[in-house]
Amino acid sequence: MTLVSKINSRLPYHWLPDGFAHWLTRLRTKNLSVVLLYHAVGESTDNPLTSGNIHDIPPRMFHDQLSLLKQFFTVISLDEMVSRLKQNQSTTGLAAITFDDGYLSVINQARPILEDLKIPATCFLITKLFESELFWRDKVRWVIQQNLVALFLDFAIKQNVAFKKIRSDHFYYDSKDPKRMNSKLMDAALDAFITIQKETYEFSNEKIYCDPLTIQSHKSDYLNFGNHSHSHYILSSLTPDEQANELETSTNALKQLNQPISKVFSIPFGGPEHYNTDTLKLFKEFGYECYALSNGQRVRSANTHHGLISLNRMMPTQKRWYLSNIG
Ligand SMILES: [Zn+2]
Numbered sequence: 001m002t003l004v005s006k007i008n009s010r011l012p013y014h015w016l017p018d019g020f021a022h023w024l025t026r027l028r029t030k031n032l033s034v035v036l037l038y039h040a041v042g043e044s045t046d047n048p049l050t051s052g053n054i055h056d057i058p059p060r061m062f063h064d065q066l067s068l069l070k071q072f073f074t075v076i077s078l079d080e081m082v083s084r085l086k087q088n089q090s091t092t093g094l095a096a097i098t099f100d101d102g103y104l105s106v107i108n109q110a111r112p113i114l115e116d117l118k119i120p121a122t123c124f125l126i127t128k129l130f131e132s133e134l135f136w137r138d139k140v141r142w143v144i145q146q147n148l149v150a151l152f153l154d155f156a157i158k159q160n161v162a163f164k165k166i167r168s169d170h171f172y173y174d175s176k177d178p179k180r181m182n183s184k185l186m187d188a189a190l191d192a193f194i195t196i197q198k199e200t201y202e203f204s205n206e207k208i209y210c211d212p213l214t215i216q217s218h219k220s221d222y223l224n225f226g227n228h229s230h231s232h233y234i235l236s237s238l239t240p241d242e243q244a245n246e247l248e249t250s251t252n253a254l255k256q257l258n259q260p261i262s263k264v265f266s267i268p269f270g271g272p273e274h275y276n277t278d279t280l281k282l283f284k285e286f287g288y289e290c291y292a293l294s295n296g297q298r299v300r301s302a303n304t305h306h307g308l309i310s311l312n313r314m315m316p317t318q319k320r321w322y323l324s325n326i327g
Pocket of ligand 1: 100101228232268269
């Protein structure tokens, strides 16, 4: 029986996109390992700011993707994967699971599934969101959804001409382009603008991210935590001092959780343009052994830069077009 027919014979996975099974098959037959990256688990996250994008995977689909993965890969913890890579041991047939951004649904929805399937996972937290602050990308989404982009840019340019580099019709992407904008500056302008506008426009500050109390009261052998920075700014858009501050604040906040913290740092946005050599030096300084990216490439071998392991991850979303792009 071929691997494809073996997978197909295991249907009722009929609600899974065909792409996922084919993709797993291709990885496994090529003797590769894989690190998967998820975000929120829920029915469209029930949150208007994040619904309908790559952040959501319904719990049932998450359960079935992991069940399928477990049939063909041995799922180990991310830190175990890193330790094998460090020692140049084979990672063939191994998989690890990660979550970025620290959505509350990882604890409420994903954790029981991980425990049920006995699959370990690492959740990378944005420590600023411990304080019930809104994620700055959610603020960007709010400005777009309220049709306030032009008004926001007028407001921001009056404070700082640097905002002239942001094109209103490319606001979502330009606002996270390290060549155009310092993320900290963008976040501060969004805060000032939203403080004024929320008197007129509907603004929900519903809590959707993990906080220390929830993390501590839901300890699990199958879920540990790691660093995804303090503010989820684009590190390469910041000055070296601002980057150091991001690392120091987040590392200290995670220590307060009194839990084993992953030696892996998950880079916000996870692309090659989102960090620089200053970032890598700081990772070493703060004791991290590996940095995780999300540029959709397979784990091939220990890819070492500045004495750190660089680890690629793939996003198995429900979107078929996406899956077909990354095989
Ligand atoms: Zn992220």
